[in-house]
Amino acid sequence: xxxNQELIRAAIEAMGYxxxxxxxxxxxxxxxxxxxxxxxxxxxxxxxxxxxxxxxxTAFFKAVSEGERHFAAICIVGGKNGVLTDYTAPCGVCRQxxxxxxxxxxxxxxLAVNEENWKEYRLEELLPKGFGPENLWEA
Ligand code: THU
Numbered sequence: 001x002x003x004n005q006e007l008i009r010a011a012i013e014a015m016g017y018x019x020x021x022x023x024x025x026x027x028x029x030x031x032x033x034x035x036x037x038x039x040x041x042x043x044x045x046x047x048x049x050x051x052x053x054x055x056x057x058t059a060f061f062k063a064v065s066e067g068e069r070h071f072a073a074i075c076i077v078g079g080k081n082g083v084l085t086d087y088t089a090p091c092g093v094c095r096q097x098x099x100x101x102x103x104x105x106x107x108x109x110x111l112a113v114n115e116e117n118w119k120e121y122r123l124e125e126l127l128p129k130g131f132g133p134e135n136l137w138e139a
Pocket of ligand 1: 020023025026027042043044045052053055056088089090091094
């Protein structure tokens with residue numbers, strides 16, 4: 001099994017845990033560290049709506065809170081009621097969280113419908129001219 005296939009499987013499995021009583025739109029993410037470990041995440045909605053956390057940020061925050069800082073790729077799957085018919089791209093807030101921890105030129109974002117149908121982007125394609133940690137470095 002290829003690396004992307006393993007990530008796609010993990011993302012689909014994570015989608016099964018999505019808590020989506022309001023939108024019904026289930027998302028799963030699988031975040032790969034540079035050392036090869038996978039952290040998964042699902043979206044978690046809230047009755048007050050705005051506290052909702054996307055699957056991608058769930059995966060990042062799980063990983064960072066366990067000491068991880070170096071990431072190679074993330075795979076994202078999503079669909080209404082968990083039915084995967086199209087590619088689900090990360091929202092702007094999640095792209096910005098990726099920008100905090102990942103090199104835009106090398107970090108891979110894999111959008112998948114199933115193990116055979118996926119598209120891969122570099123973060124810089126999805127968040128061009130982004131604002132990142134280095135903007136705050138001392139001159
Ligand atoms: N959602 C994600 O989890 N990730 C995305 O990249 C897009 C949106 C979730 C948030 C909310 O629970 C549902 O999808 C509908 O917006």
